[in-house]
Amino acid sequence: MNPIAPTSPADLRPATAREPAPRLRAFGSPQRYLQGPSALRELGGIVATFGARRPFVVADAVVQALLRGDLQGALGPDAHFAVFGGECSAAEIDRLTVQARTAGADMIVGVGGGKAIDAAKGVRISQPMPLVVVPSIASNDSPTSRIVVVYTDDHRLLEVRRMPTNPDVVLVDTAIIAAAPPRFFVSGIGDALSKKFEAAQCAGSGGNNFYAGRPPAIAQAIANACYDIIREHAEPALAAVRRKQPDPHVEETVEATILLSGLAFENGGLSIAHSLTRGLSIVPGVADALHGEQVAWGLLVQWVLEGRPDHFIADQLAFYARIGLPRSLRELGLAGDPDEAAATIAQDTWTRAPYVQALTTPIDRSRLEAAIRATRDFGSTAPGPS
Ligand SMILES: [Zn+2]
Numbered sequence: 001m002n003p004i005a006p007t008s009p010a011d012l013r014p015a016t017a018r019e020p021a022p023r024l025r026a027f028g029s030p031q032r033y034l035q036g037p038s039a040l041r042e043l044g045g046i047v048a049t050f051g052a053r054r055p056f057v058v059a060d061a062v063v064q065a066l067l068r069g070d071l072q073g074a075l076g077p078d079a080h081f082a083v084f085g086g087e088c089s090a091a092e093i094d095r096l097t098v099q100a101r102t103a104g105a106d107m108i109v110g111v112g113g114g115k116a117i118d119a120a121k122g123v124r125i126s127q128p129m130p131l132v133v134v135p136s137i138a139s140n141d142s143p144t145s146r147i148v149v150v151y152t153d154d155h156r157l158l159e160v161r162r163m164p165t166n167p168d169v170v171l172v173d174t175a176i177i178a179a180a181p182p183r184f185f186v187s188g189i190g191d192a193l194s195k196k197f198e199a200a201q202c203a204g205s206g207g208n209n210f211y212a213g214r215p216p217a218i219a220q221a222i223a224n225a226c227y228d229i230i231r232e233h234a235e236p237a238l239a240a241v242r243r244k245q246p247d248p249h250v251e252e253t254v255e256a257t258i259l260l261s262g263l264a265f266e267n268g269g270l271s272i273a274h275s276l277t278r279g280l281s282i283v284p285g286v287a288d289a290l291h292g293e294q295v296a297w298g299l300l301v302q303w304v305l306e307g308r309p310d311h312f313i314a315d316q317l318a319f320y321a322r323i324g325l326p327r328s329l330r331e332l333g334l335a336g337d338p339d340e341a342a343a344t345i346a347q348d349t350w351t352r353a354p355y356v357q358a359l360t361t362p363i364d365r366s367r368l369e370a371a372i373r374a375t376r377d378f379g380s381t382a383p384g385p386s
Helices: 039-049 061-075 090-102 114-126 174-179 182-193 195-204 217-243 248-268 272-280 291-306 310-323 338-352 365-374
Strands: 032-036 055-059 080-083 107-112 131-135 147-151 157-162 169-173
Touching: 032 039, 032 248, 039 061, 039 131, 039 169, 055 061, 055 090, 055 114, 061 080, 061 107, 080 090, 090 114, 090 147, 107 114, 114 131, 114 147, 114 157, 169 174, 169 248, 174 248, 182 195, 182 217, 182 248, 182 291, 182 310, 195 217, 195 248, 195 272, 195 291, 217 248, 217 310, 272 291, 272 338, 291 310, 291 365, 338 365
Parallel strands: 032 169, 055 080, 055 107, 107 131, 131 169
Antiparallel strands: 147 157
């Protein structure tokens, strides 16, 4: 079984007369989500609410240098700070788990980017105690989810683990988010943009969400709101982040890139845009692009497969250009031959990606490759009307 799959590809097909078992509608989310310019100040109160005395903090050395003073003040003198090594591997999760046990931890606090947070989630799987997630960047949709992406020590995707429940609290301090390099913010926008379209394709093709259930109507509503907020607020928000002066547009956009984007993928399911990250991961150059950058390009391929009209694509490409999202494999970092890369990406995605068939129109490997090739000149297209 493909480890990342919420289901096998066969399960993504609509039920037939011979397979009448109705699936349950399933919805999940964190217990609490808090966001604002000084949200980190709430951490002490959260610890008190749970009655925790020995919080166990997972954060890398850079994040600790930046935030340790604030965290220590909120968490008290008995907090234990574990230095995350940089890769969310099985060995790293085991090492942190032993530390948490030895420290007598009664709460886990994961602080940082996706991998540090995932390592904290990895500890939580075997140590039943409250988990607080504090993202330091808004580069992808993972903070609210129960998914843990585990890599090998040489940085290849190994497996996906799941916590029994979503994080207890997700605490997003937008002053911290806005101070991070703008490229992360852009990546989060790319990751969020796709959810409306992926949820629609997943539900329309009878696919499952990440709770192995039928996506409920609220999932598409969340995904639609996510898209609308991004289109309305992302550009001024990005300008504010570049000025390092967070404003209400940043608040709106962060809610979309962290809360709505996360709820939308986990409850609405995924489709082509995320499937393509599989194929991209084995092609030099593009493999190193950020997750949200890869998803943004993958969404262009999905739109081609959906048969979107030229004016729709032109409008999106103009938006991508203004935000700084990649419109072609070249802009995503490809140095080699685009046709060769298209063949490799299509083949690998077709054989390995779990939601590649979550599409309402017919799909096969050659259609996928043709759609990838169709994005070849997108980067050189003059921006259309916005
Ligand atoms: Zn994503």
